Amino acid sequence: MVFLVTGAGGFIGFHLSKALLARGETVIGIDNLNDYYSPTLKQARCDQLKQSKGFIFYHADITDVSALEVIVQNHPDIQIIFNLAAQAGVRYSLENPYAYIQTNVMGQVAILEMARQLPNLQRIFYASSSSVYGLNKKLPFSEADRVDCPSSVYAASKQSAELLSFTYYHLYGLKQTGLRFFTVYGPWGRPDMAYYLFAKAITEDKPITLYTGQNLSRDFTYIDDVVDALLSLLECSHLEDYGIFNIGNSRQEKVEHLVSCLEENIGKKAIINYITRPGTDIEATLSDISAIYNVTGWSPRTKLSDGVRLFTNWLKLYNGFFC
Ligand SMILES: NC(=O)c1ccc[n+]([C@@H]2O[C@H](COP(=O)([O-])OP(=O)(O)OC[C@H]3O[C@@H](n4cnc5c(N)ncnc54)[C@H](O)[C@@H]3O)[C@@H](O)[C@H]2O)c1
Incomplete structure (x- = not known):
């Protein structure tokens, strides 16, 4: 099959593209490789993908309508879009609210308009976020x-x-x-x-910042589980024409527990400064994943302690290189 993956140089786009290429699919990747964080890291991910002959890369912006038109002309056979940019x-x-409206809203419309021009398109998968649950108090968050x-x-x-x-x-x-x-x-x-910031700071004996309060917790989801979830949705023959799914680990982990897993794997104690939680950050997240489980049978398999070990092993290899 022929896939378009936007944000292919990004974290999730890279892992998804790698998995699709390993299955022998064709992946057309788009990324503007911007400097919100290390372009060297984004380029290194793309360089890995370029080792597969099924990967075609466009260094382009998803809000650039004429660049998208060229991609439509070159690849009218695109069947599935993953909009992850x-x-x-x-x-x-x-600091920069305009960047969010530009890429996440304008970019979404540009990809939707592009999709309308693709004669063989079957479906668009697009990234949203647990952040949409905002100030909701009820846990777990349900669709x-x-x-x-x-x-x-x-x-x-x-x-x-x-919307x-x-x-x-x-x-x-x-x-x-x-x-x-x-x-x-x-x-x-x-x-x-x-x-990632905590791991780097602990490694370099620098302080990390945690927020005050008892209940600061997150539902941490390991990347391989996320890719498995996406592949399970792809393989599902009875997806509703329109729908939204939570993709989480469905475990509420205290942020302090994340820090102790990092300390254990890095072999150093964290120096912790506490500050008041800013209004942008919510106190706790937890996913209800029964909807995706009921449709695809997918459920996550990676405990936080195991995922952190795999992450820190990788970081030790690349320590400092991408920051
Ligand atoms: N990683 C997470 O924990 C998480 C959680 C919730 C939602 N998401 C969403 O999942 C998606 C992927 O996230 P990620 O963690 O891989 O982020 P990422 O920043 O690593 O990847 C996004 C990629 O999009 C590229 N990009 C940004 N603006 C672009 C533009 N205008 N045109 C072309 N490329 C552009 C960036 O260069 C980057 O490589 C995003 O939509 C993100 O909002 C991620």
Whole structure:
């Protein structure tokens, strides 16, 4: 099959593309390799993908409509789109809100318009986020919950993308599946995320910052489990024409537990500073994953302690190189 993966130089896009290429699929990757975090890391991921002859890379921006038109002309055989390109990160959305609207909202519309031109397209899978649950208090977060109180521009942009996707399904019958990822971590991960920043700081004997409060917790999801979830959705013969799924580990882990797993694997104690949690960051996340389980039979397999060991093993090989 022929896949278009946007954000192929990104963390999840890289791992997904690698898995698709290993199955012998053709992957057309798009990424603008921007400098929100190390372009060297993004380039290194792309270099790995380029070793497969099924990978074709476009160094392009998903909001560049004329670049997308060229891709449509060159590859009218695209059957599945994974739109994973995004301006990610909640805190940076305080500094640069425009980047989120540009890529996550304008970019979503550009990909949806592109999809309308593809004669062989079967479905779009697009990345959303657990952030859309915003200030909701009820745990675990379920796809049936209301999502109308985002706590960051990032969350609002992801929620807007979900709304736009539904509209394009309604108007043009474009089949789509939204993917609400919960704190994905692992080798080749994102240097802007807390687990990576903590690991680097602990290694270098620098302090890390935690938020005060008893209940700071996240549902940490290991990257291989995420890729398995995406492949299980791809293989599913009875997906609804439009739907949204939580993709999480469905375990609520205290952030302190993440820190102790990192300490154990790095072999050093963390120096911890406590600050008040900023309004962008929510206190706890936990996914209800019964919807995807009921449709595909997928469930995650990686405990946090195992995933952190695999991540720190990778980081030891590349320590400092990408930061
Ligand atoms: N990693 C997580 O924990 C997590 C959690 C929730 C949601 N998500 C979502 O999953 C998707 C993938 O996340 P990730 O962790 O791989 O992030 P990432 O930042 O590693 O990957 C995104 C990629 O998109 C590229 N990109 C950004 N703007 C672009 C543009 N305008 N045109 C072309 N390329 C562009 C970036 O260069 C990057 O390589 C994103 O939509 C993100 O919001 C991720």
